[in-house]
Amino acid sequence: MKESKNILICPLEWGLGHAARMIPLARMLREMNNNVLIGSGEKHLALFRAELPGLTYINFSGFRPVYSRYFPQYLVLLLETPLLLYHIIHEHLRLKSIIRENAIDIVISDNRFGLWNNNVTTVYVTHMPRIPLPKPLRFLERIGVRLHRAVMKRYSFCFIPDLPGELNVSGRLSHGINLPDNARFTGILSRFTFFKEPIPGNPINFQHNTVILSGPEPQREMLKQKLTSLLKEQEPPTVMLGGRPDKPNEIVKSGNIIYYNHLASQEMREMLTGSNYIISRSGYTTIMDLISINKHALLIPTPGQTEQEYLAGYLTEKGWFSTVSQGEIKRGMTMPSKEVQWTKEIIERSLVLLTEALNELLEKNHKNG
Numbered sequence: 001m002k003e004s005k006n007i008l009i010c011p012l013e014w015g016l017g018h019a020a021r022m023i024p025l026a027r028m029l030r031e032m033n034n035n036v037l038i039g040s041g042e043k044h045l046a047l048f049r050a051e052l053p054g055l056t057y058i059n060f061s062g063f064r065p066v067y068s069r070y071f072p073q074y075l076v077l078l079l080e081t082p083l084l085l086y087h088i089i090h091e092h093l094r095l096k097s098i099i100r101e102n103a104i105d106i107v108i109s110d111n112r113f114g115l116w117n118n119n120v121t122t123v124y125v126t127h128m129p130r131i132p133l134p135k136p137l138r139f140l141e142r143i144g145v146r147l148h149r150a151v152m153k154r155y156s157f158c159f160i161p162d163l164p165g166e167l168n169v170s171g172r173l174s175h176g177i178n179l180p181d182n183a184r185f186t187g188i189l190s191r192f193t194f195f196k197e198p199i200p201g202n203p204i205n206f207q208h209n210t211v212i213l214s215g216p217e218p219q220r221e222m223l224k225q226k227l228t229s230l231l232k233e234q235e236p237p238t239v240m241l242g243g244r245p246d247k248p249n250e251i252v253k254s255g256n257i258i259y260y261n262h263l264a265s266q267e268m269r270e271m272l273t274g275s276n277y278i279i280s281r282s283g284y285t286t287i288m289d290l291i292s293i294n295k296h297a298l299l300i301p302t303p304g305q306t307e308q309e310y311l312a313g314y315l316t317e318k319g320w321f322s323t324v325s326q327g328e329i330k331r332g333m334t335m336p337s338k339e340v341q342w343t344k345e346i347i348e349r350s351l352v353l354l355t356e357a358l359n360e361l362l363e364k365n366h367k368n369g
Helices: 018-022 022-031 040-049 075-079 081-102 135-153 219-231 265-273 284-292 308-318 346-366
Strands: 006-011 035-040 054-059 108-111 121-125 158-159 183-185 207-213 238-241 250-252 257-260 275-280
Touching: 006 022, 006 081, 006 257, 018 022, 018 040, 018 207, 018 284, 022 040, 022 346, 035 040, 035 284, 121 346, 158 346, 183 346, 207 219, 207 265, 207 284, 238 265, 238 308, 265 275, 275 284, 284 308
Parallel strands: 006 035, 006 108, 035 054, 108 121, 121 158, 158 183, 207 238, 207 275, 238 257
Antiparallel strands: 250 257
């Protein structure tokens, strides 16, 4: 048995998805006889405490951008660049003391630019080495790829949660570009992977549809209001999942809407697998979760987020999902109940790729020790 390592996992705080996709990684590393620590802000720590009790949790918040009701997100982020640079420097310096105080051997950073360190093995996780821009600005993407590549090369490894080749989820976000030598495809990462058997006596056993609310305000609340108006009188009932692990686990009923602040992963998995249809944002983690349970969904990209707009279009063209813009939501629209069968190859290859990547990571650290 390999020597146990102290592994610090730090997800980006731009949305709950970055934390959720670290859950299967943390579970597998713990099963491989390692001590896992989580460094993040309180909202994400609340999720990890509920899903993975008994770990060490460190309050280590990162950059959280401001979102706009009116302007595209890429423009808002551009204006916030000085603040982002400050956070990169600040978290890079604080990481040094966290490594020293907790005897950290490996740091895994999900899209946090400043968490590299020359004294330990570090991993950078991203599903989009290419950050997509609107068509008029697409000529600037090459510059973005080079800058992002420079970030990735600072780390010992770059993990890409997707599959290589034609059977992939992220499309041009991580394919068709020159990746650094330290890049490794890990297959899709879903918190649902570890649950196979239903919960005994599970109360989630009624006919329903499901809405997954996610993403930043104010767009999250705007989507909630639009869908509530559309679905509150429709049958069967619609379950709305708020994705608020830091809030009391309340159930609120209004008309034919049943709102949950949060569901644990296994309960959420069963809610989704039992749904007639699903509506969600086209966040990458949500897409990986839906693929892992063979569920089709209507994807509504967050307005102004070019990544989500691209993914919704790309995966709809592949026939895997359906999509509609937030502005096109209206009464009488057809909700998808399409039956899909993802090939087992996605799940099987993902498990192989993740196991290989983690073994290589632990072996490299073992040799460095």
